[in-house]
Amino acid sequence: MKNKIKKAPLHNSSLENIRHSLAHLLASAVLKIFPKAKLGIGPVIESGFYYDFLLPRPISDNELAKIEELMRQEIKQDLEFRGKSVTANNAKKTFKDQPFKLDLIKEFSKEKKNLTLYQSGNFIDLCRGGHVSNTKEINPEAFKLIKIAGAYWRGDEKNPQLTRIYGAAFENKNELDEYVARMKKAEESDHRKLGEELDLFMMDEDIGRGLPLWLPNGFTVRKILEDYMFELERAQNYKHVFTPHIAKEAIYKKSGHLSHYKDDMYSPLIIDDEKYYLKPMNCPHHHVIYRRSKKSYRELPLRLAEFGTVYRYERSGVLSGLMRTRNFTQNDAHIYLTPNHLETELTKILEMHKNVYTEFEMENYWYRLSLPDFKKKEKFGDIKNKKMWAAGEKALRGALANNGLDFVEGLGEASFYGPKIDIQVKNLYGREETIATVQVDFYSAGKFDLNYVDASGKEVPVVIIHRAILGSFDRFFAFLLENTGGRLPFWLSPVQVKILAVNDKVLEYAKEIEEYLLEKNIRVGLDLRNETVGKKIREGELQKIPYLFVIGEKEVVAKKIAVRERGKGDLGLKTIEEFFELSKI
Template sequence: MQYFWIYFNRTKFERDGRIRPMETTDKLHNIRHSLAHLLAIAVLEKDPGAKLGIGPVIDNGFYYDFEFSINAEVVRNGRGSDAGNTDVNAERRGMDAEERGTNTEYGSPQFLKKIEKRMRELIKQNLTFEQKEITADEARALFKNQPYKLELINELDKDDQTITIYETLPRQSALIPQGSAFIDLCKGGHVENTKEIPADAFTITHTAGAYWRGSEKNPMLTRIYGLAFENNANLDAYLKQLEEAKKRDHRKLGKELGLFTFSELVGPGLPLWTPRGTMIRELLNDYVWELRKVRGYQKVTVPHITKKNLYETSGHWKKFADELFKIETREGHLYAMKPMNCPHHTQIFACEQRSYRNMPQRYCETTMVYRDEQSGELSGLSRVLSITQDDAHVFCRENQIEQEIFAIWDIIDTFYKTFGFEDMQVRFSRHDPETFAEKNIGTKEVWEKSESAILALLKKRGVENYIDGKGEAAMYGPKIDFITKDSIGRTLQVATIQLDFNQPTNFGLVCVYEKGEKEQVVMVHCAIMGSIERFMSTFIEHTAGNFPLWLSPVQVKILPISEKYADYANKVYKEIADAGIRVEMDDSAESLGKRIRIAKTEKVPYILVLGEKEVEAGTVTAERRDGKHLDALPIAEFVAIAKREIDTMEIW
């Protein structure tokens, strides 16, 4: 019996089914690639009639998509993008049955354990991977009973790509006749023999539903995920990181801290911000504005909808039509909710003739944009439909590119250091010649010019060891992406700077230079936080909800021991509030112990317990969230300490 499956080397599967490179070592990539192959073999042994999707290597592991032939539906419990995941590590993380979701045999925890066990048995058989080239017709014959594979083969044939297969040859197996092979249509990147795979350094983790090629119009497949590392120690470390991440999940903490909520009546991916959450949003936005204002930025405001024509001119309609929320007026005109702000900002620049004397023009706006994401991809604040961007666009001359990008870079450095992200890596995100026509606009000459400009800036800034982001460029130009790690070691992309020669060309944006003639301007795009939603999800998990004093919605909570100390508590409250410090008082009938526990659950930075000793001395006793005690402080002295920590944006 033969099994056939398609797998693309060095890939990451995106929403539209396209493949993009990812960064990892060749050795680890090959291990993960080969484990994905073994996963397919093990599943096909259980269900020979399964239809196979694709199974790329992803960050920290691999997955494979299957359409089982026998009642293999995964029953979901409706919890966002993670709904219905079958997690074999759930019990060790303390999840109950409802949290884990219930499943039938295929995709159940028991099934995944059997698959993992079988994969380890296959590793011990010293299977080999051998490559051959075949024609498209030969591939179609091999995969004639695999419709998803045939779809991909036809695309490869259309693009005149060379088709190679890998044969996975077993030495012995009770289930596989000697001499038969699993055949993989693949560019390569395997171990030579399964003995190179550490059998104790991988695990099959969970399942999730996934539409074929990311489209809701296509069938729902069952995606099986696995983790894989070079050794058992790295796997264990990552599993511990996952456990810590679960405790810090921004969806859980956001609810506990009363920052945001979601409503079924409003719809998924549309967060509703409470007063406390809104306060944090405004504090973040105000800080970004302070950093921009001193560098000459001006605020602008644009509407949330636009005629189709604007995005046809910018090129977004052709490239991203499926991601736009569209509106048809009663007169039959087609509009769209804005998915970005740059095309609108071009029209503010274009509303009058510009002289070189008033260049650059620096516009910024914190506003919502809207993207029609698929519901299965929505996740808390990190993936939403309504996105609040702290967006900025600089219109400048070519000889001003360096000063403007370096000024933005300085803002990014300052902002992220304020929040405790000290170590930043840079990724140079450039176009991929193989997908240029599909993903980008403009000419290759213009792209070479803009990418050369970015490389020169990186060199001048002293960045030698940047990450090569081939294929990661924006539609209209290359990017400088900033990469950092959070407090539990997860890699995060944060801010980005994008250089754009193409939209000024599309919109005819010019200024009059010294000789009285017109020259085309250049655009620089930048969002410091990326989006407020994404930054909030990141920072909540980075701090486990322990915000610095200046960013905490409630900075001080006063707890009088009993009602007889109410007058003094009110006096302390007034002095603290008059100093501009956000303070609340809990004088409820609950016991002092319970009120303290509530304040600590709310992660309030300072708790002041006031009793007879404090009243007699006219002082306060303060407990900081980190456990430090400030005893018998005059009220004014406590206020001065808190104000200093707020003004300096101290982190503790």
């Protein structure tokens, strides 16, 4: 039987209607200020609504209050929403000065049905309905225009850029206030803002979009993360390698990337008349290392790890700080093993995951077991070894159970080469993202001729696990910043202690303290600028440095330092030895 497409039910009809009606009122208000504004569309979104306009001039955030006021005036007039059905020709007459509406009418008229227009007060819009019957039903205190953004008509960069005004709307003022407070907090912890404030990374149009430049502070943290993972991996017998950022076309044909993944890759480079691609993944390079020599089952598992930089195409509209970039460095590894080692190895990997995420105090993440959906022929249609896929799934389930982990199942979320576990998180704004994956691969061994000699002397294909504990260093760093609000733990802070010298008279003593801290391997900064102590303290706090040492003439005489701790403030005068005892560094 054929599945009928059902119209999705509105999950909260009345709030949905309120939000949609507010979009009409927003358009009506904007037309009062700009009678010649051209109207785009005004849909309902998760927390409210938006409307797109082509305006005669840019508007600023402080004009939103005026628009809101005009909307409230309309609400108070108890306007009714009245609908009527019209022919496409009639609709064209109504919207003769509205090119975007005409665009929509042209498209809808292909369905050869009448269109509906809705009127409230003097404002008429082309729409399918779903309004309040009277503006009385809208609480004028429970909505707010929250931001202005640019958006291309129909999302196409070739079309005119419109001004999108976003509004939030709820049933009551409390819910609205809560939402606004939550968004404000999210913006404060946004890693793009923190990256700027804490001098961690930057972007520059001359280098290109989505290509982050890591500044000294950011690189310091990145290097600590790399060293931390390197040590953990080394202790578990991973072997680190380093491979080039490009490879010939033939290998990406073999790997299946050019047939399954081409849209995410960049155009080829030509070197000596041959095509090369920037690598979108590290796997092919590692597979070539594996096949360098004949392997026996006794040498397995072989764990090849790399902090491998990859390049993937992302549309400019979705680029977002370090979360979505065009190049990033994976905490990657490929483990080559026999099928009987699969569950044990996956158990170890998940254990490493758990330990690392606990260490970084990552919270609110969950595991998703991503399985194939054999009904989806285009993605999973050519899978022949379903038995192997089932064995992979069984091993993944076993590993989850061995670690006592709960998980959700994602049917159809498996990759084209095998089932996997995805570690999912919600970002600050509530969007779900994958932070890391563990994938079982039954596909590449055949493609790359990756075998081993088993106990009976027979050559058989090897099983491969692809895993990235931190995912990419870039994205993990972004999550870490947002989780901590930039207050990185002491061991990750780029500057752990900053010495604030009150004046030049204390210079010698300040340098003595600096020396002492350097010897103890503390990352230390020295602020000798001719500024007031108050200002230096404020700046040190804004940079979220764990400890500030204030040194004035009194401290020099006492051979002490005035210690300030992040989040706690003044801890009083201490000798340097007392400081180490107290802070347990």
